[in-house]
Amino acid sequence: MGPGPSDVPSQVLRAQGAPTIGHLDPEFLRCMDECRAMIRAVYGTENTMTLPISGTGSAGMETLFANLLEPGDAALICTHGVFGGRMAEVARRQGAEVVEVKAPWGQPLDPEKVAAAGAGRRFRVLALVHAETSTGVLQDLAPFRAIADEHGALLVADCVTSFAGVPIELDRHGVDAAYSGTQKCLSAPPGLAPISLSERAMERVRAREHEVRSWYLDLRLLARYWGDERAYHHTAPVNAIFGLHEALRLVLTEGLEARYERHARLSGELQAGLRGLGLELPVAETHRLPPLTLVGIPDGKDDKQVRRHLLDRYGLEIGGGLGDFAGKAWRIGLMGASCTPRHIALCLSALEDALS
Amino acid sequence: MGPGPSDVPSQVLRAQGAPTIGHLDPEFLRCMDECRAMIRAVYGTENTMTLPISGTGSAGMETLFANLLEPGDAALICTHGVFGGRMAEVARRQGAEVVEVKAPWGQPLDPEKVAAAGAGRRFRVLALVHAETSTGVLQDLAPFRAIADEHGALLVADCVTSFAGVPIELDRHGVDAAYSGTQKCLSAPPGLAPISLSERAMERVRAREHEVRSWYLDLRLLARYWGDERAYHHTAPVNAIFGLHEALRLVLTEGLEARYERHARLSGELQAGLRGLGLELPVAETHRLPPLTLVGIPDGKDDKQVRRHLLDRYGLEIGGGLGDFAGKAWRIGLMGASCTPRHIALCLSALEDALS
Incomplete structure (x- = not known):
């Protein structure tokens, strides 16, 4: 009963213990497609670009900032705990100029303060933590689409601890990109990071001037494997994805x-x-x-x-x-x-x- | 019987199906230490900096180049198949100037040609693929330490398909850094990348001018979690590491x-x-x-x-x-x-x- 990993149901442990098959086996390709559809359902989105990254929640965070930010871009990052601070650090390492808006630990962000901090400036990204695992604060996402629009920014949310435990509704809130982990409310073992990006966010990724610095987390390459092309990128963690599939199935069987x-x-x-x-x-x-x-x-x-x-x-x-x-x-x-x-x-x- | 994943023994599947525990649980910390010792045994090394990266073999590759190379560094990369080409691509994305020495696909590299290609130049890294999964060529590592020394370079080897299937002997060959995956001769599911770096390579990492661009793969941060400090970095993929532990145990029980x-x-x-x-x-x-x-x-x-x-x-x-x-x-x-x-x-x- 720590801040994760949570208990994993025996069905999920059994599912990930199925015999390993090839990452291009038709049976595995079907499993991938079903995972994508179920992740969309939990996030409340129609985003085509929805898939589990082959790494933990922090790899999901890094995937979004590595793909959405280019050197010299400005990012407005809201910090009220460890994971906001981590987002700022990851964004800085991408060469972005980071402006942080801070709220005291244990308190939520004041949307007016966020709007004021970015007033008159253009940002590539406005990022905040939906469910701050370091403090137990739930941040209302509703006011931030309008603020992101004022700054010309994509809206990015950390949903690590909210995914499958608290309503998210990416599309309703106009969130452009989100990431999560498997070891919190989804109750699968740690090791995968479900992410989702809007078409607008992917347009931004496709319009990049510089290549993404991470080859492993390059969304344009990942899209070719997870999409219809099925082009080999890296060997997917097959058994972990079997477990993810079962965990998602249990979530949707219980009902969101x-x-x-x-x-x-x-x-x-x-x-x-x-x-x-x-x-x-x-x-x-x-x-x-x-x-x-x-x-x-x-x-x-x-x-x-x-x-x-x-x-x-x-x-x-x-x-x-x-x-x-x-x-x-x-x-x-x-x-x-x-x-x-x-x-x-x-x-x-x-x-x-x-x-x- | 493709180029991996290979069949996974039922003991390994069962081990990774054990109940998930916390990534700072004393029992898990012991499992981590035992994994490190067993990875060292398979690599034939005493390197302190030996651990499984929380990602697939390609994440292991990216970890080494992201930590060993800084923008503007020169890297001499040997290519005779897909994975040499991938190393060159990953190194380029780190901002390195890459010089490629190519051998025809299906043939090994000629050490004299590699020496000649770098003659008179300093390189930060000389990298080659020990076991080229795309062609089935085994590259003799023995001649390359001397060549790396001539170039003032660290010697880096891709051991994805050799680990636990072909002798490697990092210390004997003076290899400074190596990476592998779990889904080849180790016969664990894909998802982890055992890596090892010499003290000389780690000195280079500690002497970097620029921060590593990847926060997720930053070896200095990972060393604080995998070392005595046990500082939280990211949530380790607990169950995958249980499986790795059992796969390594089976390898050493059979005997290298x-x-x-x-x-x-x-x-x-x-x-x-x-x-x-x-x-x-x-x-x-x-x-x-x-x-x-x-x-x-x-x-x-x-x-x-x-x-x-x-x-x-x-x-x-x-x-x-x-x-x-x-x-x-x-x-x-x-x-x-x-x-x-x-x-x-x-x-x-x-x-x-x-x-x-």
């Missing part, structure tokens, strides 16, 4: 609405239980991310000692705080298959013991 | 010498059988790569029709030719768990049927 409702309802129960133990929740209720709850460490309790007790005695992992919350808060995940009443009961009992 | 002898002996049997069917083997016997045999397509036989027949009727995949051999040759893999008398018997019978 039911899945979102489950995460919202059970996170409410967890939070009530935590408050019942006298614990504080630093993130305001209106911005709390259902799959990840930030919990203040009570005065006089030792961060590592408590976490070690939980792991040794109960086999229960919870996450430590990061950045401004290092040593001051824990992060408790309720993601996908790890979001059940059973997990909540164990977590509350174990914490009560560890804190007593 | 026994494994190399098996690949050499059985590839001899396959080649004798293919010649018995009247087929030609375009690569000279002295340079034939045991795990991958190039087979000429007889006049009048249709490449795709034969391969489709093998797949539909026998569930047998063999590879098509690439580059100069497209439509002219097949590539038959005998790698790891797919290197058995049973595979050879099936392949020869099925080919005899398909060609009759």
Whole structure:
């Protein structure tokens, strides 16, 4: 019950244990196409350019910035935790001029402040984190399409912890590009990064002056393998994609609405239980991310000692705080298959013991 | 029996199907350390900087060039097939000035020609493919340390198809950096890239003027997670590494010498059988790569029709030719768990049927 990886259902583990077949085998090509369709459904998009990158969520992040930014481009990046900071770092390494808009850790961004920070300037990209895994803040995407338009920017969202746990709706919010990981609310093992780009974003990629610096993550090359051409690029991680296929199937079988409702309802129960133990929740209720709850460490309790007790005695992992919350808060995940009443009961009992 | 992925033993599939645990769980940290030690054993090296990159073999290639080359550096790259060409392309995208030495496809490089091509110049890197998967040529590494020294260059080798199938001996040959994939002679699913860098290569990485353009593949950051510091970088692909661990264990249990002898002996049997069917083997016997045999397509036989027949009727995949051999040759893999008398018997019978 840390900030990921979450528990992986046995069906997913079994699916990724199927005999390995060739990356150009017709059966595997069908599996790829079905994965793409299911990823589109979860993202709420019709984007043709939707596929899993052969790397973890951070590789998904790097794919978008490496393809959308060229040296000298300006990028407006919103930072209110580790992953906003990581986006700024990745964008800088692409040679972009990065302007950061910062909100305090544990709080969401103020859209007016973002608009003001970019006022009168053109940016290639406006990027923000939908679900900040380092703080447990859920950022409302709705106001940002209009702000991106004012700056002439593509809108990019980190959906690592929201994918399959919180509604995303890329098309409705006009998000141009998004990335996620498999090990959070999707409950597949870590190792793949589902991404999606709008046609407008792909036009930008096709119009680049300079080649993408990463050959491995070059979307124009990846599109030739994942599209109708089936041109060999790299050997796809076949078994991981079998697992992804099953995890996506389980998500759509449960139903997106039911899945979102489950995460919202059970996170409410967890939070009530935590408050019942006298614990504080630093993130305001209106911005709390259902799959990840930030919990203040009570005065006089030792961060590592408590976490070690939980792991040794109960086999229960919870996450430590990061950045401004290092040593001051824990992060408790309720993601996908790890979001059940059973997990909540164990977590509350174990914490009560560890804190007593 | 294509050019990879090879068959994956059930023990490896089961190992990667173990319950997912956290990427900082003490049990997982131990698994990481054991993987590093076993990768060192297979590479024949004492290099501290030895780890599996969270991506496929091509990500391993990109990791080395992205970390060892800076914009404006000169790189001498030897090309005698697809993967030499890919190295040149990846190096160019890092902003390096690439000088290519080419040998005809299906033939090895002439060390004297490589020495002459770089005569009087300094290069940052001299790179070559040990086992060219696109042609089935095994390149002797022995003469290249001295040539690299003449050019002041680090020696880089692509060991994708040699790892765990053909002796490599990085330290004995003075190779500074090597990369491989998991889906060839190691017989794990595709998705990880075991790499190893000498201390001299790491000194070069630490002395860089410019940051590595890829944050995901930055070796200085990866060293902090894979080393004693255990600093979070990205979420490791936990289950894939469980599978890698078991695949490496099986390799070392069989024994490296026994494994190399098996690949050499059985590839001899396959080649004798293919010649018995009247087929030609375009690569000279002295340079034939045991795990991958190039087979000429007889006049009048249709490449795709034969391969489709093998797949539909026998569930047998063999590879098509690439580059100069497209439509002219097949590539038959005998790698790891797919290197058995049973595979050879099936392949020869099925080919005899398909060609009759």
